[in-house]
Amino acid sequence: FGSFGTLDGGIFDDEINFSFYESEMRRYYANIVGKYGPQVLNAIKKLGGLEIKYICPSHGILWRKDVSVVINHFANWASFTPEEEGVVIVYGTLYGTTAKMANVIARELSWNGIKNIKIYDASKTDHSYIISDIWKYKGLIIGSAAHNNDVYPVLHGLLHKLKNYGLKNRYLGIFGNMLWSGGGVRGIQAFADSLPGLELIAEPVESKGEPTLEDQKKLEHIAKVMAEKLKSERA
Template sequence: MFNSVSITDQIYWVGINDRRTALFENLWPLDHGVAYNSYLIVDEKIALVDTVDAGQTSEYLGKIKKIIGSDRKIDYLIVNHMEPDHSGTMQAIVELYPDIKIVGNPKTFDMIQNFYGITENHYSVKEGDILDLGQHKLKFYMTPMVHWPETMMAYEETNHILFSGDAFGSFGALDGGIFNDEVDMHFFEEEMRRYYSNIVGKYGATVQAALKKLSSLEIRTICSTHGPIWRNDIATIVSLYDQWSKYEAEEGVVIVYGTMYGNTGKMAETIGRTLSEEGIKNIKIYDASKTHASFILRDIWKYKGLIIGSCAYNTAMFPPVQNLTDKLIHVGLKNRILGIFGTYSWNGGGVSNLMKFAEQIKLPVVTEPVEAKCAACGNDIDGCMEMAKQMAKKLREQA
């Protein structure tokens, strides 16, 4: 989208849509692209809030110049977050506006020097400091580890706009619509959850601290660095972040399995069918080899029940399942009910290592694990059905 978009008569979205990059952070699939959001406040003083990825420099600078022309200069660059997808054009901005003051905190400036070698025109702010632009005043709130140590937010007091950095952000390019009431929010809620669970999820405690700090503010608009701008229904997005950061979930079950020849997958199908017969409607079954872990983790964040199956592979878990369980340990998943199943041929490793995972992550296991030799039959099938019944019972008890 080449156009800039007015948020108010003096505040503009000057972001960039990236539909070329395949992997965010070279890890997470971008099937629908991603937006890098930047904002320009034009007042007696001009402030630019965050920048965009370096690969979009020409289009980005063109948007800025179209608004302020060639004669006016940008007075301040607000750096809420130093990750290169938001600071990547900083050098180009400094070259174009050499007198610009870079606004951040001490941790910001250390990163600026290490990333870009920029050591001059630093304007340091701390909690509660206010930057006066004229009609607009920016008040700063430190939000460390949401999700980097230098992250902060800027609150514009005149229009009650929160420039939130990566918080409240989402995967997905902005396909014409910029505001939450202009886009398909079902799609963006799912991509917000995927973004949160994979990028921010580990930092639930610091997200809770940030939400508490911001709770007294009147927020009418949230301008994140990714995804749509929220200009109404603010309570909804704040509530989602509150739920996700407390590891709260709704009734439903994710079944994820790893299989070489299909036998562990057949057990997953039995579990899924029995859950359905027990009245559970939200059931997601994933082959860990076929679906990227980021999508699986998104749904694990959504649903209360988690059932993991693995065949034995060289006396260990099947590698894609091992990758997922490592990720779950890393993000500190809580408040889930766990089930475990799997298969082996000549030696174990899948189920026994899943049990070690359960001990490490400290999630309750709903029944004894079910482990079939070669292919499930008889008691193995009965065990899968019983696991599903017990999972459904536990979900109903906690509803």
């Protein structure tokens, strides 16, 4: 039940503002514990019959007021249950065209009523933060420029980790850019094929250089389908 984030004075759950630790705890869970969901769920099951007064992890907040908060979070994260309606768009780009494509998708998601949209350039943000948001939201859209017949190198590490964690229960969209025989979209498709718990929601879109109007419509289609799927799950 540990967390990232230093304890800056307050050490108990009733002495701190949880919002900072909530995101640091999710980032910790996803990146450190992420692969071991079944073991976490088994361990939580064992706690089932006990009356728990304190949870004192070796690092992170000590729990005494509301231990169910941390137990529920860990149980949800361990079962890949998304927390909120939203979409992570993450891309790797050489010259910026794939970034433009990401913005077309993001704008259309917004027009279709999705409010939590997080765009990440995989070269610029530490992957632990991107993975943390992927744990939080059910929508995931990945884009890549073609690079030597494969995905852009910075995406390799991210995709490898998600595969290793066995990411599941996510809607997936794929897009990318190329100039001759492609490779980025193909690489992401291979990643998707290796994870049966990801649902590819639309045909991948691969532009040759600057996206044409037709390409833009296809990108908007990914966004529309994603938004519809997410909205259909509203309570």
